[in-house]
Amino acid sequence: MFTANDFIPTSYSQSIESGNFQWSAPSNIALVKYWGKKDNQIPANPSVSFTLNNCKTITKLAFEKKHFDKLSVTDSKFSFDLLFEGKPKEAFKPKIQKFFERIEIYLPFLKDYHFTIDTENTFPHSSGIASSASGMAALAMNLMSLEKALNPAITDDYFHQKASLLARLGSGSACRSVKGEVVVWGNQANIEGSSDLFGVEFPYNIHENFKNYQDTILLVDKGEKQVSSTVGHDLMHDHPFAERRFAQAHENLDKLIAIFENGNLEEFIKIVESEALTLHAMMMTSMPYYILMKPNTLQIINAIWKFRNETQIPVCFTLDAGANVHVLYPNKNKETILQFIKDELVGFCQNGQYLCDEIGTGAMLL
Ligand code: DP6
DSSP: OOOGGGGOOOOOSOOOOEEEEEEEEEEEEEEEOOOOEEGGGEESSOEEEEEEEEEEEEEEEEEEEOOOOTTOSSOOSOEEEEEETTEEOGGGHHHHHHHHHHHTTTOTTGGGEEEEEEEEESSOTTSSOOOHHHHHHHHHHHHHHHHHHHOTTOOHHHHHHHHHHHHHHHOGGGGGSSBOSEEEESOOTTSTTOOSSSEEEOOSOOOGGGTTOEEEEEOOOOSOOSSOHHHHHHTTTTOTTHHHHHHHHHHHHHHHHHHHHHOOHHHHHHHHHHHHHHHHHHHHTSSSOOOOOOHHHHHHHHHHHHHHHHHOOOOEEEEOSSSOEEEEEOGGGHHHHHHHIIIIIGGGSGGGOEEEEEBOOBOEEO
């Protein structure tokens, strides 16, 4: 079993003046949802997600060693510039500052460099798609590339585990955006290697039915959420249904192990849709209570149920912490479902907008 201390380095064999890396990291969509956490971004329950392919963040990290004047022994500040789509973006800096503070113990070289972080998303900003998962994962990969340059001896496993651990400290769900098509985060007795500290690639067989599984994201509401995920997680403390919900997540994840193996899409759908509605049920039963779904979210859900009943095509929905709907379906039904979306669901999307995505493999060095 790993502990967080395993990821605190003692020394580096190399020294590097300057350079840059560039990584892309995808978004991911949870099937069993992470909702509720303990200190240090430790999840209250395990989760599992499909890694996406098209919705991603591309981040270039340039670094240059600071040269301290002889009087000041150390420099006590993080030093970085942040560019979003090529332009300085002050608004993002506090989040990065906080991230650096949280990960400094794992990357003791952070204050030795000045960084320029140049980042962009492949999906339209203010689409209501959170970029925190892909963004934090892309930054974590770049930082690990720098650590690997300082210590070429680190293994691929260590690289990916630590990248995921760092990403987790930026945003919990980001730890599932590092490597693998199906990623588990959180201790689950029946999943070998699973950990609260980082996401791991689902270690067992995955049935062909899930190959190139499709996710079309219907943009129902692109506005700012009234309640952030961070606040939402916090409301799971003292939540009347919390303990039962956390136990249910374990049960659902266990059921998915068998479903991934046998490809039973009917059972898959039951779990995935139940998880989505449970997530929102937790929000509606928090104190204070709130609702992130919009009328069109429910219109879409009902239209999907009607279509599934009539056609027997295994299409289902999931939701993240917002009004948008992820429509999940097998690759072989792609044409029919895209037609169904155009005919019956686009009308419920803000400005008729939706994004086509599918399962991907994780972050990439560019
Ligand atoms: C509903 O990962 O955004 O998408 O750890 O506070 O950054 P923080 O929260 P975040 O929560 C995502 C919750 C979710 C479900 C999930 O992705 O598992």
